[in-house]
Amino acid sequence: MYLKVMKLSVILLTGLMLFSALYAPQPVYPVLIDQFGVEPTHIALLQTATFLPLALSPIFYGMVIDKFSPLKILRFALLFLAAGELLFAVSDSFHTLLASRFFQGLFIPAGMTAVLSYIATSYAREKIQRYIAYYMASTMAGGVAGRMLAGFFSSVYGWRFSFIMLGVSVFALFMMTLVLKDEAPIGKKSLHGIKDMLKNKEYMKPVFIVFFAFIVFSSIMNFYSIRLRELSPDLSEFLIGAAYFGSLFGSVTAYMTPAFARITGSYKNTILLAFGFQLIALMVFRIPSVAMSFATLFVFCGAFIVINTSCAGLLNKYADVSKGAVNGVYFTVYYMGGVIGSFLPGYIYEGMGWNMFLFALMISSSVGLAMAISSRIET
Numbered sequence: 001m002y003l004k005v006m007k008l009s010v011i012l013l014t015g016l017m018l019f020s021a022l023y024a025p026q027p028v029y030p031v032l033i034d035q036f037g038v039e040p041t042h043i044a045l046l047q048t049a050t051f052l053p054l055a056l057s058p059i060f061y062g063m064v065i066d067k068f069s070p071l072k073i074l075r076f077a078l079l080f081l082a083a084g085e086l087l088f089a090v091s092d093s094f095h096t097l098l099a100s101r102f103f104q105g106l107f108i109p110a111g112m113t114a115v116l117s118y119i120a121t122s123y124a125r126e127k128i129q130r131y132i133a134y135y136m137a138s139t140m141a142g143g144v145a146g147r148m149l150a151g152f153f154s155s156v157y158g159w160r161f162s163f164i165m166l167g168v169s170v171f172a173l174f175m176m177t178l179v180l181k182d183e184a185p186i187g188k189k190s191l192h193g194i195k196d197m198l199k200n201k202e203y204m205k206p207v208f209i210v211f212f213a214f215i216v217f218s219s220i221m222n223f224y225s226i227r228l229r230e231l232s233p234d235l236s237e238f239l240i241g242a243a244y245f246g247s248l249f250g251s252v253t254a255y256m257t258p259a260f261a262r263i264t265g266s267y268k269n270t271i272l273l274a275f276g277f278q279l280i281a282l283m284v285f286r287i288p289s290v291a292m293s294f295a296t297l298f299v300f301c302g303a304f305i306v307i308n309t310s311c312a313g314l315l316n317k318y319a320d321v322s323k324g325a326v327n328g329v330y331f332t333v334y335y336m337g338g339v340i341g342s343f344l345p346g347y348i349y350e351g352m353g354w355n356m357f358l359f360a361l362m363i364s365s366s367v368g369l370a371m372a373i374s375s376r377i378e379t
Helices: 001-023 026-036 043-056 060-067 072-090 094-122 125-157 157-175 188-198 202-230 237-264 267-284 289-320 323-354 356-375
Strands: none
Touching: 001 072, 001 125, 001 157, 001 188, 026 043, 026 094, 026 125, 026 157, 026 237, 043 060, 043 094, 043 289, 043 323, 060 072, 060 094, 060 188, 060 267, 060 323, 072 094, 072 157, 094 125, 094 289, 094 323, 094 356, 125 237, 125 289, 202 237, 202 267, 202 289, 202 356, 237 267, 237 289, 267 289, 267 356, 289 323, 323 356
């Protein structure tokens, strides 16, 4: 019983810590802009620098996971991620900040791929989607906790303290994983599994559905703090961090996704409904109000995490290939969407304004919706 509780705790805390690390810098963007004298579109590169290796390395990690155990890869990822957070905290130039974020991005996908593969190989098939939903809920909680705590500690102790504490917390999680028993390597041929994955269009549809949804999500979340400061120049880092609280609603919708699928009749119908809410949220974001932006973020984040949870769960349940290959391909394409969303729409925002920025994101969301309509993976 103790080991079962510890196992679930490590899964949930991994989601919490990985996504805290991924998004913690966002509420302190205004402070970093002032301290390092960079433009808003340049400060957004702190997210791009992390998303880029996130997009390139998961397939590699998927192959490695099939040779070793997911738990060993998870330990490796957490240890080096902790070091990356401390490097960020002591950086004395914007280029060093970028380098440390790139370094973190090398190990965050290792943790993500490892933990999903760990779930898929250590729980019964009928329980996989439930535990993936639990994990996804923890990732959204991590995104909120990382932003809010970084904003709070930055306001009180300075931004560097926030990332020292984050590095120490990730290292503590690494120590927890040492208690768990190593699973046997998955042992499947990942390269063959990747080829099978890429050749099956029904396996790839959920991957590209979430790709287009994540372009939208990563872009809104990356430029949200800049938009809030534009609407209200006096907002502190703590209040900006607190404004991300709406993303915590994603934890609720992730947990509820299996129930939504039962109510709507299928995961496909759930995904279609979530895209509808995402498009509505993008339209409401046009209203120039901090309060309305705060409220809309609840709906926006809740919709995205339903799409993400549904797609990841469908693939890990139905794709009859190596789980390392499944999650490696999934995260590679997923975070390629993050790379695009984290900087490219920012040039539209800077050159053409917020409303055209939102219109461009609506196009991406509509493409994802169209792909979801054509999906047949559950049949």
